[in-house]
Amino acid sequence: MKEQKYNAYLKEIGKFIPKDQIYTDELRLLAWGTDAGFYRLIPKIVIRAKDENEVSRLLALADKYTLPVTFRAAGTSLSGQSISDSILIVAGKNWEKYSISEDFERITLQPGIIGARVNEILKPHGRKFAPDPASVKSAMVGGIVMNNASGMNCGTHANSDKELLSAKIVLADGTRLNTGDPESRMTFEKNHTPFLNKIIEIRDEIRNDNELSDRIRKKYSIKNVTGLNLLPFVIYDDPFDIIAHLMVGSEGTLAFLSEVTMKTEHDYPYSASAMLYFSNIKDACRAVVAMKPGPVFSAELLDKKSLASVNDTTGTGLTAVLTETKADTPEELQANIEEIKKILSPFKTVTPIHFTDKPEEYSKYWAIRSGIFPSVGGTRRPGTTVLIEDVAFPLKELPEATADLQELLVTNEYHDACIYGHALEGNFHFIISQSFDSPEQVA
Ligand SMILES: Cc1cc2nc3c(=O)[nH]c(=O)nc-3n(C[C@H](O)[C@H](O)[C@H](O)COP(=O)(O)OP(=O)(O)OC[C@H]3O[C@@H](n4cnc5c(N)ncnc54)[C@H](O)[C@@H]3O)c2cc1C
Known part of the structure; x- marks a missing residue:
């Protein structure tokens, strides 16, 4: 019955969608069956839509045959949002005006x-x-x-x-x-x-x-x-x-x-970043809470496992907070840096606070931060799947909540888990590697 519906749908869309925009061969369906997440669903039909008129007609027909539709842009979703076991409509190229x-x-x-x-x-x-x-x-x-x-x-x-x-x-x-x-x-x-x-x-x-x-x-x-x-x-x-x-x-x-x-x-023309190292995650979070009212534009936490995944050699067991400030003039930028240093003066950092305004230096810090997910994923045990999740806390509760989260991961024996992310917003990702090859592991 379902099969008949898909065949009827295909026949009807073939009247207004060119053949080379419709994929139904096994290999392409398999390739479109995954996004950046860890789920797999094999679509029945993939359509690269070119304009709004096409999408409108594709949706009206899917509605007529009560067939589910999923959309996809770049497919970098991490939780299965852009995969489908039905119709996948892709709107990437051709939609760039x-x-x-x-x-x-x-x-x-x-x-x-x-x-x-x-x-x-x-x-x-x-x-x-x-x-x-x-x-x-x-x-x-x-x-x-x-x-x-x-x-x-x-x-x-x-x-x-x-x-x-x-x-x-x-x-x-x-x-x-x-x-x-x-x-x-x-x-x-x-x-x-x-x-x-x-x-x-x-x-x-x-x-x-x-x-x-x-x-x-x-x-x-x-x-x-x-x-x-x-x-x-x-x-x-x-x-x-x-x-x-x-x-x-x-x-x-x-x-x-x-x-x-x-x-x-507004895009500030001047910026400076510092990798601040703390001996434990709670202190790092306390420093972030203190920096929140200051001229800080981002504060990204990288825990010990995140740092290890990128071979950071500053010291084992440390937590880093990648901190950024921005300004309209070099003078304002310097003033911001001084203010942040003042805010941080009650906190003990493992290495002296050093802000750099050189793009060739700070872009390396940010490349490390952007690459944490693939880096940590690359260090997982063979046969395990990388699971990533998000949690958000009210900022004032961040130090306690983060320590609790860390303990929760250890209690559940995720010894290679890592915590990192947007500390300034009270929002972290945590990554665990999980095997699914026995009923116990699935449970
Ligand atoms: C290395 C890495 C780092 C990441 N970092 C972050 C991060 O810092 N923060 C974050 O929030 N996410 C992050 N993500 C997740 C993901 O990249 C983002 O959510 C991203 O915005 C998804 O964009 P996309 O173009 O890939 O969308 P897709 O994955 O293609 O689609 C995303 C969702 O939008 C729907 N959709 C797409 N186009 C349309 C449309 N035209 N109409 C209706 N619905 C549509 C899809 O059905 C799907 O539900 C990361 C992913 C990776 C792989």
Whole structure:
């Protein structure tokens, strides 16, 4: 029965999608059956869509045959978001158009542009694309926004949710909506009145429940990307704004994103970084908590295992905090460095604090940080799978919480686990290597 549905779907899409954009051969399906995560699902059909019209028709037909669809940008997701055992629609190449507002404060992007490319486009104008996952050199706008991916600088103050202004989307039945276009909104209002009323109803239900609204606010004040984004219901009145912001972090489950307009951020021309070494993880976290109100733009923790994975020879058992400050002038940069040193004066660092403003030096530190996941993965025991997870804590609880997390990993006998990540935002990744070759190990 299912097989018949896929065959009927293939026949119908063959009428408007060229053959070379559709893959059904075993080898290609196998290749598209994996992303950067550790899961595998073999798709039945892979389609490289070229434009919004194609996506709209592909979705309407999938809806007709009740066949599930998954979208993919660059496929660097780590938790199986961009794999499918049904239809996989790929929107990477061919989706790389953009336009910038005259004041350079807004950029409209198609989903297939790589994050780092957006920064190249904006750099000459002194602006940047704020969401900054460590995978920014490969990850694309569609994936970054739909995963609400964020990294070392953007925290919760400049993530995709904070930067998004409007979205052009295609819903599961093929309906198109541009939340930034008055005409498109009007048409949608006319044709989808119950849909909009439902959004308003949910908004009001949440807002009339103070306990729930407070809980949502609290959850999103830390780097919370679990589940669908509920924050828009609390902070936006306009149902179209709610719909657009609901896309952020929805992992492609609510709609296809065909274009997004985002704010750009000021790109400071001067920066300096220091690798600060502490004798234990708790002290490192305490130092991060102290630095938070200072002129610190990022503070990335690398625990002993992370440092060992990149053969850091400073000393065994140390924890490092890669710290960065930025400024508009060299004088301001120097003043920032002095201020950070003053904040850190009560803390004992293993080596003297040394900030470098030389790009050839600090880019090496940041390359180490960006490469931690593959480096640690490379040191796993043969036959094990690398599992990576995220946890976020309110910052003031970070030192205790991190020590607890470390203990939890040891108690569960993950002796080669590592903890690293965005300490300044109270957000860590932890990596464990797990074997799945016996029922005990699976349990
Ligand atoms: C080495 C490494 C480092 C990483 N570092 C970070 C990090 O620091 N922070 C972080 O948050 N993540 C990180 N990631 C995870 C991942 O890179 C990011 O989440 C990234 O944003 C995914 O982008 P992508 O283009 O690969 O999207 P994909 O993996 O292709 O897709 C991501 C999600 O978006 C959906 N999607 C894609 N395009 C569309 C579209 N047009 N419309 C609707 N839905 C769509 C997909 O269905 C999927 O659910 C890292 C991954 C790796 C491998």
